[in-house]
Amino acid sequence: MKKILVVEDEEGLRLLYEEELETEGYEVITARNGKEAIQKLEEEKPDLIILDIVMPVMDGMEALGRIVGKDRKIPIILNSSYSGYREDFMSWVADAYVTKSSDLEELKAKVKELLEKGQTR
Amino acid sequence: MKKVVTMLLAGGRGERLYPLTRDRAKPAVPFGAIYRVIDFTLSNCINSEIRHIYILTQYKSTSLHRHIQSGWNILSPALGEFIEVIPAQQRIDEHWYRGTADAIFQNIYTLQHEKPDLVLILSGDHIYKMDYRKMIAYHLEKGADLTVASIRMDRNLSKEFGVMEVDREGRIKGFQEKPEEPRTIPEDPDGILASMGIYIFNTEILVRRLIEDARSDSNHDFGKDIIPAMIKKDRVFNFDFSQGDCGGQGYWKDVGTIDAYYEANMDLVAVIPQLNLYDPEWPILAHQQPYPPAKTVLLEEGRVGMAINSILSHGSIISGGSVKRSVLSPRVMVHSYAEVKDSILLSGVDVGRHAKIRKAIIDKDVQIPERMEIGYNLDEDAKRFTVTASGIVVVPKWIKL
Numbered sequence: 001m002k003k004i005l006v007v008e009d010e011e012g013l014r015l016l017y018e019e020e021l022e023t024e025g026y027e028v029i030t031a032r033n034g035k036e037a038i039q040k041l042e043e044e045k046p047d048l049i050i051l052d053i054v055m056p057v058m059d060g061m062e063a064l065g066r067i068v069g070k071d072r073k074i075p076i077i078l079n080s081s082y083s084g085y086r087e088d089f090m091s092w093v094a095d096a097y098v099t100k101s102s103d104l105e106e107l108k109a110k111v112k113e114l115l116e117k118g119q120t121r
Numbered sequence: 122m123k124k125v126v127t128m129l130l131a132g133g134r135g136e137r138l139y140p141l142t143r144d145r146a147k148p149a150v151p152f153g154a155i156y157r158v159i160d161f162t163l164s165n166c167i168n169s170e171i172r173h174i175y176i177l178t179q180y181k182s183t184s185l186h187r188h189i190q191s192g193w194n195i196l197s198p199a200l201g202e203f204i205e206v207i208p209a210q211q212r213i214d215e216h217w218y219r220g221t222a223d224a225i226f227q228n229i230y231t232l233q234h235e236k237p238d239l240v241l242i243l244s245g246d247h248i249y250k251m252d253y254r255k256m257i258a259y260h261l262e263k264g265a266d267l268t269v270a271s272i273r274m275d276r277n278l279s280k281e282f283g284v285m286e287v288d289r290e291g292r293i294k295g296f297q298e299k300p301e302e303p304r305t306i307p308e309d310p311d312g313i314l315a316s317m318g319i320y321i322f323n324t325e326i327l328v329r330r331l332i333e334d335a336r337s338d339s340n341h342d343f344g345k346d347i348i349p350a351m352i353k354k355d356r357v358f359n360f361d362f363s364q365g366d367c368g369g370q371g372y373w374k375d376v377g378t379i380d381a382y383y384e385a386n387m388d389l390v391a392v393i394p395q396l397n398l399y400d401p402e403w404p405i406l407a408h409q410q411p412y413p414p415a416k417t418v419l420l421e422e423g424r425v426g427m428a429i430n431s432i433l434s435h436g437s438i439i440s441g442g443s444v445k446r447s448v449l450s451p452r453v454m455v456h457s458y459a460e461v462k463d464s465i466l467l468s469g470v471d472v473g474r475h476a477k478i479r480k481a482i483i484d485k486d487v488q489i490p491e492r493m494e495i496g497y498n499l500d501e502d503a504k505r506f507t508v509t510a511s512g513i514v515v516v517p518k519w520i521k522l
Contacts, residue, residue: 065229069214072336089233089328093335 192408
């Protein structure tokens with residue numbers, strides 16, 4: 001079973017993602033900020049990361065660099081309510097950028113696509 | 122006008138220059154009596170009206186920092202100009218820079234902050250005079266994504282360089298990193314087009330290619346990875362150094378070994394050196410302390426203070442000793458009856474009475490005692506100094522004699 005790390009500071013969203021992705025057949029682990037995410041990355045070795053950008057303690061942009069520093073190839077989806085961060089060079093490090101929406105179809109499709117791509121790599 | 126930011130890679134360890142690099146990074150090694158190696162590249166920038174410069178350092182950077190702070194505090198922050206040293210910060214990766222491309226990638230936040238149109242990537246390891254504006258104009262005219270400057274080198278040196286193959290339009294079609302069997306220049310079978318490690322990138326392409334590289338298994342090096350990958354899919358052009366060479370002599374030297382360093386310094390005492398330091402159109406700037414002028418004193422029987430075919434710097438006194446075909450940095454003292462020839466004496470060296478020095482490099486502040494001989498018995502010298510196969514003796518800094 002593929003393991004997904006959801007990094008999100010809002011508890012409600014965290015629960016929603018967890019439920020929806022588990023229904024899709026993934027194992028889901030969560031972190032509340034970038035710092036926790038790096039810890040979970042090392043302990044749990046997830047297959048894919050969904051990363052919020054604006055978070056306390058350590059934001060997603062900062063965490064993104066460090067995640068790639070530790071694991072060059074792990075697929076990462078940036079997931080933010082703002083689309084403006086697409087202009088940031090650092091955001092290009094992520095494999096995808098999905099703007100938050102009440103409909104999770106786009107996010108789920110990206111997860112599926114990147115995990116499949118990872119298998120052929 | 123396009124906004125250009127320069128990233129000057131100054132992290133080289135310069136291991137083959139040891140012991141000159143025992144306490145300093147290669148770009149901070151003194152050269153040509155009053156300069157440091159990096160002064161040539163920085164002067165090229167200033168003379169090319171490029172005034173947004175980041176210097177990326179990592180190993181043994183203290184000496185370089187000090188030099189930049191005291192010698193290159195010449196730009197105007199009020200006009201947005203800067204020369205800023207960025208030490209390796211381990212912001213992304215908890216390692217030293219893995220390669221040249223990694224050094225730029227690790228500073229992606231800095232590029233983000235500046236958002237230039239073009240990024241000029243330079244190294245602080247070479248001695249040359251070049252107008253980067255000519256290369257930028259060429260890059261724009263060709264509509265290139267990346268332009269690489271090159272110089273003709275003899276084919277037997279191919280193992281030291283990135284070797285390029287170029288089509289009629291100047292587009293780079295092949296790139297071999299340090300090949301044993303290089304592709305030579307079509308009309309010149311003994312020559313190769315060697316990359317000088319000078320790159321101009323469109324910023325967006327640079328960032329995208331750096332990210333692709335960072336996320337793959339690679340050496341994270343421009344010559345080994347980025348350029349070979351880019352020639353397959355992007356517009357990569359060759360810029361011929363002779364089109365931007367301000368000395369007009371095709372002079373470009375990597376003073377990466379003691380032999381090369383010695384020869385390049387010695388070339389400067391020629392009547393007409395290949396590298397002209399006296400050209401008012403292309404001044405090489407250096408950090409100069411306000412020492413008094415150099416002087417030569419004493420004219421007695423057997424006790425003549427003189428310097429011939431040599432470079433003297435301020436603060437030096439040649440007092441009753443002789444200096445021939447040598448390069449002397451500031452504050453060098455040569456006492457009576459001493460003899461210095463074919464040598465490079467760095468700042469603050471003191472040569473005692475009756476001492477004899479031949480074909481040697483004496484590092485900063487070394488005191489040569491009375492009657493000591495260096496360079497006359499290489500077996501003896503090799504017991505405490507570095508002696509090259511070609512017979513150059515290097516006396517390191519801090520040594521007590």
